[in-house]
Amino acid sequence: MANVLPAEKRVRVLAALLDGNSIRAVERMTEVNHRTITRLLLALGAGAVRLHDRIVRDVQCSLVQVDEIWSFVQKKQSRVTEADPPDVGEAYTFVAIDATSRMVISWRVGKRDQATTDAFIADLRARMLVMPQLTSDGFAPYIPAVGASFGTSIDYMQTVKNYHSGSRGRRDDHRYEPPRDPFITKSVVYGAPDPAKASTAYVERLNGSTRHTNGRMRRLCLAFSKKADHHRAAVALNYVAYNLTRVVRTLRVTPAMQAGITDHVWTLDELLETLLAEEEAAAPEAKPLTHREPSAPARALPNNRGFLRLVTEPTPASKQRRKSEPPPPASPVQVVPPPPPEPPRSPVQLSLFDPPEGS
Structure with missing residues (x-):
């Protein structure tokens, strides 16, 4: 008889992983060996990629925000040597969300370079059915990647936040006045985007939630990934669970429900069963885009x-x-004379002590 982990413990392991715990912490919480947890994570991550390819395609949304979130595998980039494998070091996660439904449309884990950016934007283009308005930060490789995948007819704007370090170079004569330079600078790259709708606020908020729910991306802790395959599996599992199981407080539904992909909030039992049974399917291919x-x-x-x-x-x-x-x-201006004052009224004497007549 094969040694199979019971379904109840599988759900407990999944719940602990989706709550930002490390592998060793999940081992202590569930009393499941860390090697078994790792094998289950790899299986769930592969199923998450297949499920996402099946349900998130032909997306019709008008506003898309993209951003990158930093992490690392095994060691930080400053300590990487020539003898280390290419996956060791910094591992950026490129992510794109629908600003209306908050749904994660696409993601890609890799180095922060042109090759990863091209693959990420190409995957985003393959899942879209409507030409969106795209907003990103000032990362330069986005410009050729967007132009190659979407063409120059897309409405694309970059928003850059101008952070200043302290008050160096600031004179005392305007110490207490508002800053003279704008904090956010918006620049049009392609098309004619609406500046009022160009923002990266939602995707940056998602990055904060990701660091909370995925322990491998948390800073200054020991839960970082030691292998790139484990890191990619954890990222895929986290984003698919976010789309299907987590209710957005302002929307009161999950992102997948808001986007019309599903009609209910998925439970962890349903998610676990679906991920382990999901079959391999072809990745989405790019289709002609219609204008919104x-x-x-x-x-x-x-x-x-x-x-x-x-x-x-x-x-x-x-x-x-x-x-x-x-x-x-x-x-x-025509001057209207004021009305004449009313004449004063004559005083009236009131009798306070005489009895009324007829009494």
Whole structure:
């Protein structure tokens, strides 16, 4: 008879892994050997990748945010030598989410270089069915990767946060006034994105949640990954569980429910059974993209090239022109005389002690 871990203990191990615990901590909590936990993690991670490829495809969303989260495998990059394997060192996780449903659409684990960025954006493009508005940080390899996968017709904007170290170089004459330089700088890369909707707030918030629920990405602790395969499996398991089992407080549903992929909150038993039984399937392939419907009055461009938005707010050029124009002459104000005061009323004598008549 094969030595098979009972289903109840499998669920306990899965719950502990999804709560940010290390392998040794899960071993102490569940009394399951760490080698068994590692084998189960690898199986669940492979099933998570297959399940994600099956259910997250033909995505129709209008706003996509992308970002990277830092981690490392075995040792930090400053201590990597030429004798170490290529997977050792820094391991960045590129992630893309739908800003409306908060669903994780795509991710890729690798070095923070052009090759990983190209593979990540290509996988994101293969899962999309509608041309979105894309927002990222100022990482330069995004620009050629987005242009190669989506083309230059996509609405793509980069937002850069300008952090300053302390008050060096700041004069005393403006110590207590607001900062003169803007904290967030937005720049258009392709197309005509809406600056009001260009943000990376949701994906950065997801990165904070990921460090809380995936112990391998937590800083200054001993739960970091020792092998790259284990790291990729943990990342895949964490993102699939986030999409299907975790309820977003502001949405009151899971990201997968908000995106229309499922109609209920998955339990850990259902997730465990599905991941272990998921079969190998082909990865999603890129399909022709359709333009998203404009949210404001717009006119369609010829040859199905998109829409031309109606600009209702004044542009900077029109504001400058209005300032340079002389103000119109003021019309004379008609003075209305005040009404005459009312004449004073005569005093009335009241009898407080005489009895009323007829008493």
